Amino acid sequence: MTADGAAADREALVGGMANAGAVFRRGALVERPAPPNAVALHAYLRALKKHGFDAAPTPVGLSTDGREQLTFVPGDVALPPYPRWVMTDAALASVGSLLRRLHESSAAVEVDPHVTWSDDLADPEGGTMLCHNDVCPDNVVFRDGNAAALIDFDLAAPGRPLWDLAMTARYWVPMVDPESAAGFYPPGLVASVRLRILADSYGLSPRERGELPGAVEQATEVCRAFVARRVADGDPVYVRALAERGGWERWDRIQDWLAARRDTFTAALLR
Incomplete structure (x- = not known):
């Protein structure tokens, strides 16, 4: 050839x-x-x-x-701006169920302590199982409207299951203020309702439900630091994305929005 x-x-x-x-x-x-x-x-x-x-x-x-x-994993992968079909409540619930399946199997896999795992989005508190850490819509394959597979495990690292769920919530609820969400997500998504759907479909324990909003805030800080490192290194992809998506003011707005609604999210998860 x-x-x-x-x-x-x-x-x-x-x-x-x-x-x-x-x-x-x-x-x-x-x-x-x-x-x-x-x-x-x-x-x-x-x-x-x-x-x-x-x-x-x-x-x-x-x-x-x-x-x-x-x-190759056949199916549909949604790219931004995300279409409504991938942001339905049923699609969200299927993501939570798929993540639970991953964690149940991953917990049985011994983590090699001699491997240098990615620290880009890793849980600062560490853990005894590998987490995916990047379950965004771009990395979930759908079939017939349901999450069927996960791809791109490059950022996998030891961590807590709660951490992986918090990272997933950031992208799928999404856990961002309405202004930040407007360019990427369809309108009408109610964060407190969708966070509860994700927790329910995953089967999150009562104790972890109380911890999830704080874990989302912590995950947002880690994501911001990751972007800051890439920008400081001059990575053109992240420099351009930061400029196009509202700069550091957007990150400030997201973090303030999360902190102001922590009690609302906790109540929705525990009621």
Whole structure:
């Protein structure tokens, strides 16, 4: 096959920020840049399947040029601005159920203490199981309106299940002020109601329900620090995104909005 022929049989997959333009589908496989800890992540994904979680890509191999191959997961992935079908209450509940399934299997997988896991969005308090840490709509595959699989485990790191749920809530409720949500989400989403739906579908305990609003605030601080590091390093993707999305004023507004509604969210979760 010629070089042109090799390029013609692959399909560019859109979405994401860090690997934008570098992820391709070739038949039943996806080729993408491999994270530094790809060997450990591949072992983790295989272990998840052994423990009953079949809703993630299967690792196939690593190339000498720093790329990885995984099985392609068929379905629909929503990209911003997010369409209404992916923000229904039923879709949200299916995300909570899928995350619970992941955590039940992940809890059975031993975490290798010698691996350098990503610290970009990791739980500051650590934990004994690997969390996904980036369950945003771009990383959830849907089939027939229900969350069917998770992709892109590059930011996985040891943490608390509550932390992973808080990160997920940020994107799916969403836990941002209405002005910030307007450019990415359909109107009419009531945060307190949707946070309760997510907690219910996940099966969150009463104790953790009381802790969830604070964990969301903590996760927001970690996400802000992550963006700040990328911007300070001159990453053009994050520099542009920060400017286009309202700068640091937007982050200030989100954090103030969360703090002002902490009691409202707690009451909705516990009533």
